[in-house]
Amino acid sequence: MAVIVQKYGGTSVGDADRIRAVARRVAVTRLAGNDVVVVVSAMGHTTDQFVELSRQVSPNDHPREMDMLLTAGERISMALLAMAIRDLGVEAVSLTGSQAGILTSMVHGRAEIEEVRAFRVKEHLDKGHVVIVAGFQGVSAVNKEITTLGRGGSDATAVAIASYLQADACEIYTDVDGVFTADPRVVPEARKLDEVSFDEMGEMAAAGAGVLMLRSVELGRRWGVPLHVRSSFHDGEGTWVREAVGGPPALVGIAHDPDQALVGLTGGGGPAAVVEALEAAGVAAETVGTGPEGVAAAVARDQAAAAVAALAAAAGPATVLLEEEVGKVSVVGAGLRDRPGAAAEVAGALGRGGIEVRLTATTPLRVSCLVPSPRLDEAVRLLHREFFSYGSEEGR
Amino acid sequence: MAVIVQKYGGTSVGDADRIRAVARRVAVTRLAGNDVVVVVSAMGHTTDQFVELSRQVSPNDHPREMDMLLTAGERISMALLAMAIRDLGVEAVSLTGSQAGILTSMVHGRAEIEEVRAFRVKEHLDKGHVVIVAGFQGVSAVNKEITTLGRGGSDATAVAIASYLQADACEIYTDVDGVFTADPRVVPEARKLDEVSFDEMGEMAAAGAGVLMLRSVELGRRWGVPLHVRSSFHDGEGTWVREAVGGPPALVGIAHDPDQALVGLTGGGGPAAVVEALEAAGVAAETVGTGPEGVAAAVARDQAAAAVAALAAAAGPATVLLEEEVGKVSVVGAGLRDRPGAAAEVAGALGRGGIEVRLTATTPLRVSCLVPSPRLDEAVRLLHREFFSYGSEEGR
Numbered sequence: 200m201a202v203i204v205q206k207y208g209g210t211s212v213g214d215a216d217r218i219r220a221v222a223r224r225v226a227v228t229r230l231a232g233n234d235v236v237v238v239v240s241a242m243g244h245t246t247d248q249f250v251e252l253s254r255q256v257s258p259n260d261h262p263r264e265m266d267m268l269l270t271a272g273e274r275i276s277m278a279l280l281a282m283a284i285r286d287l288g289v290e291a292v293s294l295t296g297s298q299a300g301i302l303t304s305m306v307h308g309r310a311e312i313e314e315v316r317a318f319r320v321k322e323h324l325d326k327g328h329v330v331i332v333a334g335f336q337g338v339s340a341v342n343k344e345i346t347t348l349g350r351g352g353s354d355a356t357a358v359a360i361a362s363y364l365q366a367d368a369c370e371i372y373t374d375v376d377g378v379f380t381a382d383p384r385v386v387p388e389a390r391k392l393d394e395v396s397f398d399e400m401g402e403m404a405a406a407g408a409g410v411l412m413l414r415s416v417e418l419g420r421r422w423g424v425p426l427h428v429r430s431s432f433h434d435g436e437g438t439w440v441r442e443a444v445g446g447p448p449a450l451v452g453i454a455h456d457p458d459q460a461l462v463g464l465t466g467g468g469g470p471a472a473v474v475e476a477l478e479a480a481g482v483a484a485e486t487v488g489t490g491p492e493g494v495a496a497a498v499a500r501d502q503a504a505a506a507v508a509a510l511a512a513a514a515g516p517a518t519v520l521l522e523e524e525v526g527k528v529s530v531v532g533a534g535l536r537d538r539p540g541a542a543a544e545v546a547g548a549l550g551r552g553g554i555e556v557r558l559t560a561t562t563p564l565r566v567s568c569l570v571p572s573p574r575l576d577e578a579v580r581l582l583h584r585e586f587f588s589y590g591s592e593e594g595r
Numbered sequence: 596m597a598v599i600v601q602k603y604g605g606t607s608v609g610d611a612d613r614i615r616a617v618a619r620r621v622a623v624t625r626l627a628g629n630d631v632v633v634v635v636s637a638m639g640h641t642t643d644q645f646v647e648l649s650r651q652v653s654p655n656d657h658p659r660e661m662d663m664l665l666t667a668g669e670r671i672s673m674a675l676l677a678m679a680i681r682d683l684g685v686e687a688v689s690l691t692g693s694q695a696g697i698l699t700s701m702v703h704g705r706a707e708i709e710e711v712r713a714f715r716v717k718e719h720l721d722k723g724h725v726v727i728v729a730g731f732q733g734v735s736a737v738n739k740e741i742t743t744l745g746r747g748g749s750d751a752t753a754v755a756i757a758s759y760l761q762a763d764a765c766e767i768y769t770d771v772d773g774v775f776t777a778d779p780r781v782v783p784e785a786r787k788l789d790e791v792s793f794d795e796m797g798e799m800a801a802a803g804a805g806v807l808m809l810r811s812v813e814l815g816r817r818w819g820v821p822l823h824v825r826s827s828f829h830d831g832e833g834t835w836v837r838e839a840v841g842g843p844p845a846l847v848g849i850a851h852d853p854d855q856a857l858v859g860l861t862g863g864g865g866p867a868a869v870v871e872a873l874e875a876a877g878v879a880a881e882t883v884g885t886g887p888e889g890v891a892a893a894v895a896r897d898q899a900a901a902a903v904a905a906l907a908a909a910a911g912p913a914t915v916l917l918e919e920e921v922g923k924v925s926v927v928g929a930g931l932r933d934r935p936g937a938a939a940e941v942a943g944a945l946g947r948g949g950i951e952v953r954l955t956a957t958t959p960l961r962v963s964c965l966v967p968s969p970r971l972d973e974a975v976r977l978l979h980r981e982f983f984s985y986g987s988e989e990g991r
């Protein structure tokens with residue numbers, strides 16, 4: 200008998216029909232003899248509705264009360280899901296984050312899970328109950344205040360519970376079939392990966408692959424919980440994300456991130472000065488390079504204004520450049536370790552395709568190039584053809 | 596500095612504007628130097644919406660999960676109210692029933708408050724915070740399950756918290772100005788009472804006066820908490836409900852209850868047999884009398900079918916009578932104790948007005964008559980004229 204944690208997002212429990220569909224999947228898993236914990240997000244647009252309601256009442260920020268308000272969302276979805284599961288003859292109970300022992304840091308809106316004391320979850324599992332746990336929410340360890348975990352919070356809850364229970368799998372249900380060698384909306388011939396390592400998945404997530412949040416990947420790695428990213432629409436195997444994967448190091452995929460900006464400093468200050476100025480302003484500069492025009496750094500587009508302000512303060516407005524119409528394309532995989540010329544290979548392929556590379560940066564598991572936004576999708580397809588064509592030895 | 600508990604129902608917090616209006620009242624009370632605890636119900640029709648949502652998901656009863664679902668309602672209203680109060684420069688925090696230490700029996704849907712451990716409420720008051728407490732909800736003392744208190748639950752929460760804090764007043768805000776000598780919608784000349792005893796208010800509530808639930812009156816009496824029933828629309832004094840009231844015993848009001856039914860047994864079985872059969876079926880027979888046709892009892896109309904079934908099982912279908920079109924009119928007040936002929940007086944007045952009295956029953960504080968439904972309002976007005984006319988010595 201395996202212990203399975205299943206996580207369903209807001210879309211999966213968006214209305215009564217979908218809740219009943221999730222209930223059937225849960226019941227089948229339970230009736231196959233598994234212990235099952237289900238982590239759910241709030242239904243569809245509940246969170247947006249609550250935010251709108253709060254804006255009608257108050258123009259100001261009230262982080263504590265906002266957490267109190269938002270946590271009503273999972274309470275609704277988890278109670279309804281428990282009802283639907285019980286209707287199928289399977290005993291089920293719902294537990295809030297607090298009841299499930301999700302202890303967090305004392306920060307509202309983006310708390311981190313510090314400890315899991317899920318003994319109530321365990322007690323119910325021991326009685327044969329399916330346990331529905333509210334995702335995204337917890338209670339602060341120090342003073343028992345209700346907290347929320349921020350973006351990707353429900354995945355984090357699922358991984359934390361799976362770790363506590365030493366679960367055999369933590370299944371993350373999504374609207375796609377798993378992790379692909381590229382976003383299938385951009386590259387129709389992209390292939391689903393059977394497995395990928397935490398390290399590689401972390402690089403994919405950091406480089407823009409949206410299927411799994413970087414945070415869940417890091418928690419999975421830290422706590423040693425294998426993740427199974429799979430479709431909520433059918434029973435087929437998805438992609439396993441785990442510590443070690445079979446076979447020799449290979450390339451796993453092309454990730455891309457359309458929401459980038461390029462900030463630069465001309466005529467003064469080296470890369471170190473740029474990084475320092477950006478870090479002091481709380482701006483993450485993922486990729487920094489030098490070119491004929493000076494030093495350039497890639498930042499998330501919604502941090503571009505802050506980045507420009509920081510550089511201008513450090514070196515004077517006249518020397519700061521900003522280019523907002525850029526995107527990042529990345530080749531990811533442990534196989535890059537064995538290819539010292541990979542960066543040149545990637546940039547070369549783009550260059551041969553007539554796509555200007557504005558900046559290149561590498562990590563041991565990734566080569567990233569900033570390209571003009573209008574050419575981004577083309578760059579993804581080009582690199583996928585180059586590195587992941589059927590018959591290519593590069594990909595797996 | 597006084598300690599004030601204020602309770603606002605769902606209508607009072609029905610939308611953003613009303614929430615801000617309640618916030619202003621709370622802030623004024625706080626800024627006058629009082630410690631303030633606010634107990635709130637769920638916004639307007641939230642509960643109905645949740646019930647509808649649960650029906651879309653499941654046709655069955657799931658009491659535990661229904662409590663989990665419904666308790667999201669106060670979570671929403673209390674968080675929004677706390678935001679609105681904070682916007683006025685008054686520090687405020689919301690607490691769930693569980694956080695506020697409302698410990699209940701282990702019954703879903705209609706739990707009773709067994710103990711109050713509101714130390715978190717006290718801590719926040721000591722820091723000068725207004726504390727918003729979720730009404731209607733608690734947590735079972737034995738196994739920490741979320742429970743709801745059923746009808747009148749928010750009033751019960753308010754009285755319980757007021758008792759714990761030894762509050763100077765528990766203010767119950769309503770859409771009327773207080774307790775009246777009769778329902779002003781039926782008797783326009785009805786007068787607001789300045790004060791009424793728990794005993795008398797209990798009889799009024801039991802006899803159909805809707806302004807305050809019998810349950811809150813009983814809790815107020817049991818825990819010695821003076822209640823102030825007052826309007827949420829203006830600052831005028833309402834009606835105080837307390838243990839002892841000033842002046843000699845008097846009459847306090849005419850209560851009426853339109854939703855009654857008369858069940859009877861002809862030719863067999865005395866009053867004791869009728870009461871026994873009804874009690875065994877869980878039907879409360881408030882008023883039982885004997886007449887030429889046999890034994891008759893007044894029951895709530897929604898229990899009429901159960902009452903008929905119980906009597907038919909006990910004595911045979913042919914002997915059971917049911918009359919659904921009756922209502923109850925009651926004269927209430929400690930002054931009745933000094934009037935041995937009160938029942939005859941009341942029935943006589945109705946008779947002189949040409950209103951048939953189907954059944955009469957008395958308690959030390961009340962005379963009740965069952966009359967045909969179409970004549971009920973007329974009976975209320977007639978008795979109010981008889982006993983509460985301006986210049987009458989009877990009423991106060």
